[in-house]
Amino acid sequence: SQTIHQWPATLVQPVGSPLSLECTVEGTSNPNLYWYRQAAGRGLQLLFYSVGIGQISSEVPQNLSASRPQDRQFILSSKKLLLSDSGFYLCAWSVEGRGNQPQHFGDGTRLSIL
Amino acid sequence: GDSVTQMEGPVTLSEEAFLTINCTYTATGYPSLFWYVQYPGEGLQLLLKATKADDKGSNKGFEATYRKETTSFHLEKGSVQVSDSAVYFCALRISGAGSYQLTFGKGTKLSVIP
Numbered sequence: 001s002q003t004i005h006q007w008p009a010t011l012v013q014p015v016g017s018p019l020s021l022e023c024t025v026e027g028t029s030n031p032n033l034y035w036y037r038q039a040a041g042r043g044l045q046l047l048f049y050s051v052g053i054g055q056i057s058s059e060v061p062q063n064l065s066a067s068r069p070q071d072r073q074f075i076l077s078s079k080k081l082l083l084s085d086s087g088f089y090l091c092a093w094s095v096e097g098r099g100n101q102p103q104h105f106g107d108g109t110r111l112s113i114l
Numbered sequence: 115g116d117s118v119t120q121m122e123g124p125v126t127l128s129e130e131a132f133l134t135i136n137c138t139y140t141a142t143g144y145p146s147l148f149w150y151v152q153y154p155g156e157g158l159q160l161l162l163k164a165t166k167a168d169d170k171g172s173n174k175g176f177e178a179t180y181r182k183e184t185t186s187f188h189l190e191k192g193s194v195q196v197s198d199s200a201v202y203f204c205a206l207r208i209s210g211a212g213s214y215q216l217t218f219g220k221g222t223k224l225s226v227i228p
Contacts, residue, residue: 044218090157100209102148102207105158
């Protein structure tokens, strides 16, 4: 069966520090991969998605970036964090090319910026 | 653009009460519809889905019927338990090639008291 792993589960970082969140998927090949942010009191906002290695699409302009160095690995990064980057970050995957298939989410990373 | 509107919470019910969480949508194409549940401190879990009109999704006693004529996908459960306390998200995804994004509602927080 397929599983998705995110780490770390929680992270406290000072303003201006770099960020690297990692997500890996097991048990499937060539998945679509996604990064979402859930800010307090708000819904989910799609940040990036990827349909293949090295292919990244950005939905929202910001100081975050994403990379997909391997088929089942998705990384969310920042060179200098802002206070507004605080939130709950969720990675998700779905079957490639099927619009009627759900996305499956990891357990999330809670990021607090001080 | 595509959008999902959920009833605003929080919703507080007594154990064994009947639950309805309303969800309506607007979509530019033919959507698949989903309900996700988020327990405190966790990621999102797929609860149920429906991919065409008049389909009924069901899981763990929850049900929702895809109503194209009213563009709705209301979530129901006949008898809620304390363990159902969570935030519930309605979402849609447009079927077809190149369709990647899930559009979420803002979520409805459910609290079930003994």
